Amino acid sequence: MDRTHLADQLLAHPVLVRLRPHLAGEVSVVGGVVRDALLGREHLHDLDLVVEGDAIALAQAVGHSLGAPVAAHPRFGTAVIELPHADGHVDFISARRERYPSPGALPIVEPGSLLDDLARRDFTVNAMAVRITGPGAGELVDPHGGLRDLDAGVVRALRENAFIEDPSRIVRAARYAGRLGFAVEAATRAAIQAAVPGLAWDSARVADELRRLLAEEDPGPALSLLSGLGVRGIAPDGPVPITRLDDARSELAVCDPHAPMPALWALRAGVALDRPTRELVALPGWARGVAAEVAAGPPLRDALQGAERPSEIDRLLGQAPVATIVAARALGAPHILEWWTSWRGVQVVVRGADLIAAGVAPGPAIGRALAALRAALLDGVVSGADAQRRFAIAAAREERS
16 A cells, blocks of 8 residues: 555545645545545545635635535535536535434534544544645544554444444445455444444435445445344345346346436345335335335246246236346346347337227227237237238227127
């Protein structure tokens, strides 16, 4: 781990290059970007800047200079700048102390120093900073042994009650350990296990950390760690392996780039969480719906294994949500790719208006006749426009009789 040119490396970060000419006072870059620079990992777009002073005023001045929108949060002394063209997301944070009035509650904050701000953070590897303006610019600030823990490959909480203060840190600890390939330090592991009973999936903070975990490149190690720590509701060895689910989604997206695909993290929730947890977790309703659809993948796979006629396969898949189809494909269900690339787009030439013009009275019989025509077309029973019209008219009249 080469730290000799750490400051130069950070100052060359593309987002910081744009911001630095407009910064004033004492500003430090903190958290993940420092950790990742020390690990030699790429960390693009997002930056956290701690300002020893008024972060909102500085963010507004920088935003004005760059023509970028600023969202201020006065209660916490923070502001967010979204750089144009999706070039970066920057959090400006007034250095502060904080305390939690009750477990899981929002913290009460008051002004503080950079050291105060680092002390309120979650893990030692995230509690480092590099000063980028003011006295000591270029200095690495590491008051809690973050470098030592990076070298040792461990995730260590800054304080024993960190997980009581905020149970979402349990999920965050697993996320970082899984991403970095680190172990959870022994005392931190014990503190997590003691705090696990206080972790509630219906907490928005906990659910937000879960969403981030599920969006990781490979969430499997973190999910296994959570399960091993005694967190209930996690099913890391669910009916559909996450890696196969990812592959199936990619495969279908490549076959039809225009088909709407559910968010990958929401698909993963369908196999990472057991049913009671899927139903109560404080994720958006649409995401819980996608997760439930993924869980229906095994029955669809079983039904497809017994299907032979194209029309039968079309009926099963045409009624299934995309998330269920992805899950069934991940389980090796037959026929899906053929249906997805060919049969799904088959169109009959007859319309309801054609049947009405032929003397068929409007009503449900028309829809059923057109469905029967599509099935016959898929099965090769009819072909050609004239044959389709005759078949549909006969089917509709039979429905009416």
